[in-house]
Amino acid sequence: MAELFELHDIEVWDGNMAASHALRQAQVDVVAAYPITPSTPIVENYANFMANGYVDGEFVMAESEHGAMSCCIGASAAGGRVATATSSQGFALMLETLYSASGMRLPIVLNVVNRAIGAPLNVNGDHSDMYMGRDSGWIQIDCYNPQDAYDMNLVAFRVSEDHDIRLPAMVHQDGFMTSHTAQRVKTLADDVAYKFIGEFKPMNDMLDLDHPVTHGAQTEEDWHFEHKARQHHALMSAVLPKIQEAFDALKALTGRQYNIVESYNMDDADIAIVCMGTSVETAEEVSNELRAQGIKAGVVGIRIFRPFPLEQIADVLKGCKAIAALDRSSPNGTVGALFNELAGALFNTGTHAVLTNYIYGLGGRDLTKSSLHSIYRDLQANAEAGCPTTSLQQFTGLRGPKLSFF
Amino acid sequence: MFQAKTKNLKNFSTSAERFEGANLLCPGCAHSIIVREVLNATNDNLILAASTGCLEVCTAVYPHTSWDASWIHIGFENGSSAVAGAEAMYKALKNKGRLKQPDRTPKFVAFGGDGATYDIGFQWISGCFERGHDMMYVCLDNEVYANTGGQRSSSTPIGASATTTPAGRISYGEKQNKKDIMAIMAAHGAPYVAQVAPNKWKDMVAKIQKGFATEGPVFINAMSACTTEWKFAPEDTIAISDLATDSLVFPLYEIIDGTKLNITYRPKNVIPVRDYLGAQGRFKHLFTKQNEYLIDEWQARVDAKWEQLQRREEACL
Numbered sequence: 001m002a003e004l005f006e007l008h009d010i011e012v013w014d015g016n017m018a019a020s021h022a023l024r025q026a027q028v029d030v031v032a033a034y035p036i037t038p039s040t041p042i043v044e045n046y047a048n049f050m051a052n053g054y055v056d057g058e059f060v061m062a063e064s065e066h067g068a069m070s071c072c073i074g075a076s077a078a079g080g081r082v083a084t085a086t087s088s089q090g091f092a093l094m095l096e097t098l099y100s101a102s103g104m105r106l107p108i109v110l111n112v113v114n115r116a117i118g119a120p121l122n123v124n125g126d127h128s129d130m131y132m133g134r135d136s137g138w139i140q141i142d143c144y145n146p147q148d149a150y151d152m153n154l155v156a157f158r159v160s161e162d163h164d165i166r167l168p169a170m171v172h173q174d175g176f177m178t179s180h181t182a183q184r185v186k187t188l189a190d191d192v193a194y195k196f197i198g199e200f201k202p203m204n205d206m207l208d209l210d211h212p213v214t215h216g217a218q219t220e221e222d223w224h225f226e227h228k229a230r231q232h233h234a235l236m237s238a239v240l241p242k243i244q245e246a247f248d249a250l251k252a253l254t255g256r257q258y259n260i261v262e263s264y265n266m267d268d269a270d271i272a273i274v275c276m277g278t279s280v281e282t283a284e285e286v287s288n289e290l291r292a293q294g295i296k297a298g299v300v301g302i303r304i305f306r307p308f309p310l311e312q313i314a315d316v317l318k319g320c321k322a323i324a325a326l327d328r329s330s331p332n333g334t335v336g337a338l339f340n341e342l343a344g345a346l347f348n349t350g351t352h353a354v355l356t357n358y359i360y361g362l363g364g365r366d367l368t369k370s371s372l373h374s375i376y377r378d379l380q381a382n383a384e385a386g387c388p389t390t391s392l393q394q395f396t397g398l399r400g401p402k403l404s405f406f
Numbered sequence: 407m408f409q410a411k412t413k414n415l416k417n418f419s420t421s422a423e424r425f426e427g428a429n430l431l432c433p434g435c436a437h438s439i440i441v442r443e444v445l446n447a448t449n450d451n452l453i454l455a456a457s458t459g460c461l462e463v464c465t466a467v468y469p470h471t472s473w474d475a476s477w478i479h480i481g482f483e484n485g486s487s488a489v490a491g492a493e494a495m496y497k498a499l500k501n502k503g504r505l506k507q508p509d510r511t512p513k514f515v516a517f518g519g520d521g522a523t524y525d526i527g528f529q530w531i532s533g534c535f536e537r538g539h540d541m542m543y544v545c546l547d548n549e550v551y552a553n554t555g556g557q558r559s560s561s562t563p564i565g566a567s568a569t570t571t572p573a574g575r576i577s578y579g580e581k582q583n584k585k586d587i588m589a590i591m592a593a594h595g596a597p598y599v600a601q602v603a604p605n606k607w608k609d610m611v612a613k614i615q616k617g618f619a620t621e622g623p624v625f626i627n628a629m630s631a632c633t634t635e636w637k638f639a640p641e642d643t644i645a646i647s648d649l650a651t652d653s654l655v656f657p658l659y660e661i662i663d664g665t666k667l668n669i670t671y672r673p674k675n676v677i678p679v680r681d682y683l684g685a686q687g688r689f690k691h692l693f694t695k696q697n698e699y700l701i702d703e704w705q706a707r708v709d710a711k712w713e714q715l716q717r718r719e720e721a722c723l
Contacts, residue, residue, distance in 0.1 A: 074490060076491075206477075208476075209507045212474055
């Protein structure tokens with residue numbers, strides 16, 4: 001039996017430490033991992049818990065991220081709670097197996113501490129890895145600060161392992177900006193956190209020796225389509241209600257309110273910025289400054305990136321006249337992914353809002369308040385004109401001549 | 407309960423099946439012989455993995471399965487890690503008292519072809535062996551990417567014609583020597599590493615059982631003659647295997663704890679390598695004036711390796 005870890009009601013944790021404690025409290029059976037900046041401390045903290053008797057599961061220090069996720073898949077199919085962490089290049093190396101995990105309906109929790117993907121090599125936070133995972137069939141939950149990183153891990157285990165879902169879940173936090181920035185985190189006692197997640201209930205477990213199972217069978221054109229359709233169906237229909245249920249339960253337990261779509265100053269907003277990660281809180285601050293000047297500026301934060309809550313987003317944005325989608329990943333040949341999602345969500349809804357796209361913060365470049373003010377000024381002009389007054393896609397915070405497209 | 411009968415070939419052939427004959431492997435494929443004998447070498451429950459390859463695509467095509475034991479496939483390179491993960495979960499649940507059948511100790515086995523073992527999956531296997539998972543890895547070594555139509559692997563022997571190293575007007579086929587996977591795996595310090603062949607079935611079963619009795623990672627390199635890519639008649643699988651072991655092209659030996667080497671089969675009459683090569687279509691082009699020198703080189707290499715194995719055995723290193 002693992003030692004009890006006495007926590008204060010409020011701890012000063014960075015995002016990595018918050019995630020590590022959530023893993024510890026979940027009493028994960030197998031963690032198989034490989035270190036990579038900036039997610040390494042999650043694994044190191046966990047190893048420390050293990051070295052001091054605070055966890056009693058197995059800890060496999062794999063030879064690569066691909067090996068780590070492969071072990072996670074084998075462990076999960078064997079029948080128990082499994083989690084790991086990675087970033088960036090490691091995420092890219094893992095990618096093949098991410099599709100295996102979701103296709104085999106294995107509830108693994110993966111902490112992705114978002115980081116740019118080279119070349120050029122870069123260790124800082126952007127959303128390239130998160131975007132790379134967006135078609136992999138995983139639930140993707142986004143965090144804005146260390147408190148989120150703690151709470152969303154608890155939610156991820158609970159939702160992912162639900163027998164109506166059985167899909168793996170990624171919990172994303174911004175590299176360094178969240179992962180290495182210590183803030184106040186309100187904690188749950190070990191037993192309360194564990195109870196919130198619930199006992200792991202195995203299904204089709206290989207270790208049930210009286211009921212052998214075959215995992216990872218081959219299907220060609222005869223069955224592959226049906227399998228993928230069922231997987232998509234589970235993501236589309238079951239996940240958001242279960243997440244809402246978990247958010248409601250978490251609120252009842254802690255008073256902390258999370259939403260499928262986070263909205264701030266949005267009730268009567270004319271103009272809105274839609275973004276992810278740490279940018280949400282910066283944008284909220286700027287919207288407050290604009291509100292003080294009488295400008296009806298709001299912020300929409302993506303909390304659940306997959307399944308993408310098209311209807312909820314459209315509903316939050318329905319009264320807006322101008323909207324900016326902020327993408328922290330190089331779009332490499334088209335509009336940003338978030339712009340695309342919003343366009344998809346808003347099209348056919350009767351909205352006449354002007355939608356534009358900003359690429360920002362690549363490789364950990366700070367998103368400044370002045371950049372956000374400038375974006376809101378563009379939005380204000382778009383709202384007044386009723387049409388785009390700028391290019392559809394602009395780069396913000398970039399040195400050199402202004403870069404824009406479309 | 408399964409019965410591991412190894413007294414004679416007749417009762418061994420009628421032992422219970424956990425690997426069903428209902429599969430899509432080619433007639434004459436040695437894979438099915440080896441896999442069946444691995445599974446029948448123990449009475450314990452089995453947790454199995456297969457890397458992508460002939461065995462995998464021929465035994466688990468939805469909605470069918472040939473496996474009456476828990477089995478998992480993820481990808482080409484990671485059968486070893488799949489079983490290692492399952493083994494880690496077994497240890498965790500045992501420690502936490504959550505096993506459904508706590509009185510039983512399953513065996514963990516991963517199968518992979520030589521492509522999945524010598525090439526694409528090597529790093530994963532190396533990781534599993536270095537970490538010391540209690541598992542057996544069985545390489546079904548048919549010296550070629552057979553599942554995808556006969557491309558060369560790093561196990562393909564020099565002079566073989568493979569689809570990516572075809573023999574032609576100016577080429578004699580594969581240019582590199584077969585990788586010495588046995589030495590590499592033994593160098594991991596694995597407690598048990600053995601080379602087996604299905605024609606020497608008693609030797610094979612004895613080694614598999616020794617492997618199952620060993621704690622820690624066990625590597626078995628099983629020669630698996632491939633009727634399709636080696637180009638011989640399906641009914642000749644065992645005869646070709648005999649030529650391989652009796653010519654010492656495929657010597658049978660084991661290495662314990664990375665150091666102690668035992669030769670387990672010494673042919674009474676060693677036959678020329680030429681006879682082994684001549685029985686297979688993949689070496690046909692060697693029997694021409696311009697390529698014949700390669701057969702002599704083959705013989706010299708096999709003689710040198712046999713000499714080296716005997717010196718290693720004597721040295722008790």
